[in-house]
Amino acid sequence: MPRSYQDLLASAREQVPEVQVPDLAARNAAGDGPLVIDVREQHEWDQGHIPGSVHIPRSFLESRIAGVARPDTEVVLSCASGQRSLLAGITLREMGYETVSSLAGGFQRWKQSGQEYQVPQMLTPSQRSRYSRHILIPEIGEAGQIKLLNSKALLIGAGGLGSPAAFYLAAAGVGTIGLVDDDVVEASNLQRQIIHTTDRVGMNKGDSARIAIEALNPDVTVNTYPFRVDKENVLNLISDYDVIIDGTDNFPTRYLMSDASLMTRVPLIHASILRFEGHASTFLPYDGPCYRCLFPEPPPPDLAPSCGEAGVLGVLCGVMGNIMATEAIKVLLGIGEPLSGRLLIYDALDMGFTELKIRRDPDCPGCGPNAQLEFRDYEAWCAGVGAHTAAAVAGA
């Protein structure tokens, strides 16, 4: 005998208990709320939903439920008015979910009764297409992509490391990219600094990178700072950003950035390169070791040649710059295991990766418990005033 929609609802109502809005709200407020699964369609969810609820359209309920709830998880299903959620409840009961109920009156009643609700920030259709390969990754998803679009990364140096890092971060949709570089593009940069081009030789590196980034991804806002970072301007520069990517070419700036990262508690992604070898680490202020725990003192200039003096394999910059970009994305999204407390050494000739343990130094003058952290004269210190007469080397 045929059964009408009303018959199905009545039958569902007998099998799936209903929860009232005030009861669910009270449990949520007490921090004791059940898992709320919203079974409406995407466009309905996008217009607002119960805070903390999980979205699984009803047509995907059977295939996706195991990813969010076990059969013994208490689940409250929600839809627009409390009817689709009743029918969805039957499905979950058939799948062995024991404590399933349906929100009476659904999201409409929730909203009408003055409960708080969230309207999610949305990706546009073109953004959904552009970032689709990210959105497919469970650890990123649409929420992660929105987070990246709202994130701000500051790159110190738009050279060997900064070029690939900035390029990939821009492609990834990191919404604001700051580029600090007072240098201009030179022909000898182009073997590795892939964000620049032959016709932009002579242009400031930040301005040149801006052209490449804007052509690649219009979602990204580029801020350029055509000057050298120093102890007078560094705190102002950093304060707007969520992560710092240190791709500088000299020790004074590296120690300055380490101290500034500790002062502002902004994570610092580190890499350095020479010839066929690269180092990388991620310094999470006061959560892991800092640069000075690893290298308490800089080497004298004669033991620290720059790439301009000793050379560097161009593609090495791509590997190390993209390790930095990867670390930055992980830190921004809060996923995975950052390279904190570890120094990764890449030897391109051996094609070998070595990992060293870095411990927090209890006597560290940067992050130790007795540290009196203040800016110093980094240029003089790194030049080894007294011991060495040569100035700290610089140059990419």
Next chain:
Amino acid sequence: MSTVRIPPVLRQATGGEREITVAGATVSEALDSLYEQHPAVRAQLQTPEGDLHKFVNLYLNDEDVRLLSWLDTEVADGDTLLILPAMAGG
């Protein structure tokens, strides 16, 4: 026997060699064995008084020897001693 890995900036002192096989049961003895084979390395790593420069990091396998027993740290057959100077290039 153990292996000392030579960083790029010190390879001039080892005639371009990247890994040196050394004898010795401690870090100190392993370094002496390295200096014997490549005397020019000594001046790069040590002060005139014979102490290691503060900017020289030494790792036995993946651990900083400062956190082990420094120069007295025991070195076993097959261990790798890695000399790690900071690099600034970017």
